Amino acid sequence: MQPLPVLDTAQLFPVVDAHLIALLRTLAPADWEQPTLAPQWRVRDVALHLLDGNLRTLSMLRDGHFGGAGPASPAYADVVEYLNGLNNEWVAAGQRLSPAILTWLLELSGPAYSAYISSLPPFEVAAFPVAWAGEETSLNWFHVAREYTEKWHHQQQIRQAVGQEAALFAPELYQPFLSTCLRALPHHYRKVPAPAGAVVALAITGAGGGSWYLRRAETSWELGTGYTGPVATQIILDGSVAWRLFTKSLPRELAVQHMQVEGDRALADPLLGLITVMA
Numbered sequence: 565m566q567p568l569p570v571l572d573t574a575q576l577f578p579v580v581d582a583h584l585i586a587l588l589r590t591l592a593p594a595d596w597e598q599p600t601l602a603p604q605w606r607v608r609d610v611a612l613h614l615l616d617g618n619l620r621t622l623s624m625l626r627d628g629h630f631g632g633a634g635p636a637s638p639a640y641a642d643v644v645e646y647l648n649g650l651n652n653e654w655v656a657a658g659q660r661l662s663p664a665i666l667t668w669l670l671e672l673s674g675p676a677y678s679a680y681i682s683s684l685p686p687f688e689v690a691a692f693p694v695a696w697a698g699e700e701t702s703l704n705w706f707h708v709a710r711e712y713t714e715k716w717h718h719q720q721q722i723r724q725a726v727g728q729e730a731a732l733f734a735p736e737l738y739q740p741f742l743s744t745c746l747r748a749l750p751h752h753y754r755k756v757p758a759p760a761g762a763v764v765a766l767a768i769t770g771a772g773g774g775s776w777y778l779r780r781a782e783t784s785w786e787l788g789t790g791y792t793g794p795v796a797t798q799i800i801l802d803g804s805v806a807w808r809l810f811t812k813s814l815p816r817e818l819a820v821q822h823m824q825v826e827g828d829r830a831l832a833d834p835l836l837g838l839i840t841v842m843a
Contacts (some may be wrong), residue, residue: 565786
């Protein structure tokens with residue numbers, strides 16, 4: 565089995581931003597009020613959240629301005645509560661912005677955000693770890709890839725709401741999203757028992773999909789590609805919904821309808837609970 569390569573996603577941010585601006589410019593006033601897969605958020609609210617991501621990153625990480633107290637503790641639950649509070653406060657205040665102003669601000673801040681992301685030395689320690697992958701310290705390349713998944717999936721929530729999902733399913737955009745999310749699998753499976761050497765094979769269908777393999781080592785699970793031996797469980801997941809499963813937008817009872825399993829079902833069920841978002 566081959567180890568997963570380091571991801572280089574920094575060059576993709578201007579591409580997904582260009583797709584976003586082009587999409588927002590086509591929306592009718594009623595489209596901005598459409599509900600999305602994000603609970604209680606309409607299209608305009610998700611767009612506001614994307615703007616917050618640009619401005620908050622530039623303010624905190626580029627400029628060193630954190631603008632208030634942080635979470636009560638570094639504990640996962642406290643960080644999630646803190647982020648939810650920030651997100652809701654911003655969306656509430658942003659109701660004052662018209663769609664035209666919101667689109668303009670996203671277009672204005674996007675290049676500065678992308679430039680900052682590209683300036684981060686990939687193998688230096690990131691300001692924030694990728695907690696959903698179980699890391700207490702992460703390198704910048706993984707932090708940047710995590711930020712890419714945020715950009716990708718929030719734009720796709722907007723696209724799903726208005727029936728224009730196809731653009732982000734391009735292999736060069738979707739495959740890096742999937743490859744980043746799946747790096748949480750070893751942490752997610754950490755308490756799942758299996759004999760050493762047992763392998764779970766995951767195939768995600770579609771042009772942006774691929775095959776990944778999760779192998780049980782003596783005390784942990786390892787994720788890689790290029791495996792050719794026997795497997796304990798084979799999972800085939802529909803690529804058109806995989807992104808929703810990993811971002812809390814596809815309930816378990818619906819997800820199983822898009823998943824085929826051969827072999828030990830107990831080694832497939834944990835995939836249904838994989839979550840690669842914090843808030």
